[in-house]
Amino acid sequence: MLAANVVLVLCELALLWRHCAADLCNWHGSGFAGGVDSRIILQVRLRCTQGSVRWIYPGQALRVALEPNLSSARHSAWCIKPWPSLHGTSVFVERGGELELLPGSGNQVFCLRLDGPRWPAIYLQSSPPSDGAWSRHLIGFRYEVLSNRSAAPILGHGGLHASCRPCNDTEVLMAACSSDFVARGSIRKVSHVSAHQTSLVEVVATRVYWQRGSVFERKSATLGSPQHAPSWRGHIHVLLNCHVKTGGGEFLFMGSEHFGEAWLGCAPRFKDFLSVYQTAWAARRNSCDFPLN
Template identity: 50%
Template sequence: MAAPRGLSRLPALLLLLAGAGQRPGVADFCSWRGSGLSWEPRSRAVEQVHLRCTEGSLEWMYPARALRVVLEPNLSSARHTTVCIKPASDFQGASIYVERAGQLHLVVSEAGGARVHHVSCFSAHAPRVGLFLQASPQRDISRRSASFQYELLSTQSAAGPDFRKMALVEAMCRPCDNVELLMAICSSDFVVKGSIQAVCHDTAHHVSQVDVSAHRVYRQKSRVFQQDDASSGWRGLIRTLLQCQVKKGGGDFLFTGNEHFGEAWLGCAPRFKDFLVVYQAARERGTSPCEFQLN
């Protein structure tokens, strides 16, 4: 995870933010879509957007001047301590800053080249997070879009090469113990029984992609696993760190994990027969944290 670079001076942006006034919040949803062309040409006001979900998206067409985005989910607890931003593949026309202790720190720069499309994560030390999007200077009104997805993650749910510090790689790659496995089937975004069809390694992004043929989808947050018309079964792709050295193995597994930005990230994945032994023993002792429908 690349740490945001601190910027002690941003005269133009700070002057703009201290302008004649700010327009009231124009959104109170998970996602927002707007255009800089709708603003008054001579206005110094800053468009403000309030997003109150733990995940969503923003699309700023024809960026102009600056946009202030406040992430303030309606939660009774402040356990979501990490914010991740994934710029769209065609992100252009602006840079993204996060406010910390009265200063602005660069998170995503249009001048960042290929790295602009990487997921950027940073810690949030308050229940609300302020982001500033500063439009890049341009001579014409050619179509540009500064679009991104965001997620607010708890420490326990952060996964993937851009969601964890490399010091935690060893813990992420090790096999789950029995307690972790039982908790995984209760709280994971997806739980499926299936076999590995193929494993592809992306060395450039330090990610491995597991092609899974699922015989049973017990639960999934979105449509990561979809039915294959040809075989009437389910197929899906699960990602994990390249350092975990995942290899193709025979037999059935129970795949669990979390979804981030529409992608499935691997959590616990024991062989299905081993999972049955653990679950049935816990059920007999009355220590299983939840009921799991095996049929």
């Protein structure tokens, strides 16, 4: 546990020592400073919904506070994905003035719920080498703010998980409007990763309506393919206990992207989605205009 009488030093002061550099989204800096009190805590404030923290020569402690200019009603959690090099570093979350040690587990994603008007803060604590020989060790993490969207993964014990529950009509319509990716296609292959309790679904899409990142990549047409038509390929994560299987049928895949990975939100059969959407459109209850062609 961090000592109660530690010295707080703002990142702006550390800049005078050329130990840190920051923008609104990312921070990188150094804990190495000859003669600097080892009890010093460098404080960093970030104001974006995603970014990264990189800390080289981690010799004291680092406090990272997230202060995005967002409505808390639309955002539910701050998710952190440590780098593998973070192994051996103590990671604490500050809630209500108290520190809670987070368990270390490789590059496992941790999600911190927003309970109240203030975002939690993260402490990284790394002791300098006992022999005094500093090495060029780099630790850090990536972070994202999770919004309240029906297509987003649910928050499990500490991390992100996809939901296995089928979406109702309202959730399907909302997902079609708010998902990070929406694609029409079929399941080509399913691979199971028992160690992470997840399945990786390979999807062949005939139409990608939109995507925030690069979940689906366009593939050139090949001889022998139907009408030599080009297609899109992508991989989507789901929980292992969802029991996804390879099979026929055309689906509308919708979900969210986090740390470069796609997580499934809703995946109705496309013909069922058309029926739900057209019914809502006739009753003027659709959340947005969806391109049906």
